[in-house]
Amino acid sequence: MLRDDLRAIYYILRKDLDTYYFKPPNISWGIFFPLAFILAFSIRNPGNMRELMPGLVAMTMLFGTTAMEAIVIVLERRTGSLERLLLAPVSLPAMLAGKVLGGMCFGTVMSLLVLAGTAVFLGTGGTNWVTVAGTLLLSAAAFSSLGALVSVTVKEVFEAQTLANYLRFPMIFLGGVFVPLTDLPQGLRVIAGLLPLTYSVEAMRLGMAGEPAGAAMPDLLILAVWTIMSYGLAWRALRRRLA
């Protein structure tokens, strides 16, 4: 049973990466999106880029993981091909894990590209790579699971895109990507505390500043909780649809 599930997770992941994620339009959008932000901010305030990069890496992860993840399941449900996975000897959690891993892989690759650019142009002296790696992994898991949750709760692809944007854009402006949390009014700071991107940005900032791994542990724990919660709710929603 476990062997069947692990095999299925691997092949679902591979199929999704080939057919949905690593396609020219998706890759170019994945690169263009953070690049546009980096260019805009570097022109406006070139001296401030190093402070801004942790937020941009986290934001790239958010968009990289959710852009396709939020629509993959609803798209396959609409075309009927999701049924093929449900008919196969694969457990529901394993099927969902295969889907979530697709978003995680793509988001991680896109974030690593931004990180590599940061290393080349701004240097990465003093970076705590363990914290950065942990932040990338848990951010990818949390955001991709959130994308899967969006995808299983709606009926149409356009609804998934709309709902994903409702979740993503407030996160960008309130999650500390461009405006430090300390500069936000108290009410908005409370809302920011409810958003997973806030913890991803903060953990990435601590990692890139070379703080000890323990400093980012509370943020990483909250990202882990977001992962479990989103994945669990997505699984439950999918199971209810099958009832």
Next chain:
Amino acid sequence: MVDRMRDAIALRGLTKHYGELRAVDGISLDVREGEVFGFLGPNGAGKTTTIRMLTGLTRPTAGHAEVLGYDLAHELSSIKKRTGVVPESSNLYAELTALGNLLFAAQLYGVPRRERIARCEELLDRFGLSQKRDASFAKLSRGMKRALTVAAALVHRPSLLFLDEPTTGLDVMAARRLRAMLANLRDQGVTIFLTTHYLEEAERLCDRIALIVQGQLVALDTVDGLRGMVANEPAVEVVIDQGRGHTETRRFLGGDVGSAMEEALAQTEPIRRRILSVSSARPTLEEVFVQLTGLSAEVMLREKGGQGRLNAKG
């Protein structure tokens, strides 16, 4: 416990409710190993819901089911490994090629790596799709999509195959090819559970047929057995000359030769047509269906776009 030598499927009081709607209402039946079992009924009768329950796509509200000797409620994974499913719509991945779709199915069902390519190539060849192995599923014709969907269901050599309305929407030739494939599978010992609304198709393919209406089993027997259920009403077949070399065959159910002749004369005299022959005939499955269900056979055809008769030929 199911007799594994004889019963591929055993249902006892299988029920599915959607709120107030009783989609499947306490169905009990057995499907024997190696037979082609037809599940007939109009749209909304509960055919697809039954297949969805037996393949794990939806959970029964009540009742008990065993498939290939495995308990549906507790051994679904074992059932899935041994069954193939062809849903009503061809639902393979549009982005993958014909070969890519079969390979993905083989991977999911755990076909050993060293056998995969050979098995997929063999199926492409058997279904006449070798020339299209690298074409994406989206670009195949409807008949080819259907054939590839059947091939994908067979990639792991299942011993039980579920087919939900397999020939719906196919042209005459494609439907004929598919029926030949199914006959071939039966010869290989694969048990086939087939839903269809095409009565002629069921009559031609199925060893036994169950009639289902509004979620309830109305009758279950061989085609001859079903005919026997209405045999006390003999049918008379009258062939009428329509002129210019054309003939029309009319059937009169429940009468004798004398009354059939009278009726035929009454119908043909005003239009000056000759009666060429009169013979007694066994009732068709359509007549059996009408008698046993109280429904018009056209109900089924109309609901599926009215192409049933055309497609069922050949």
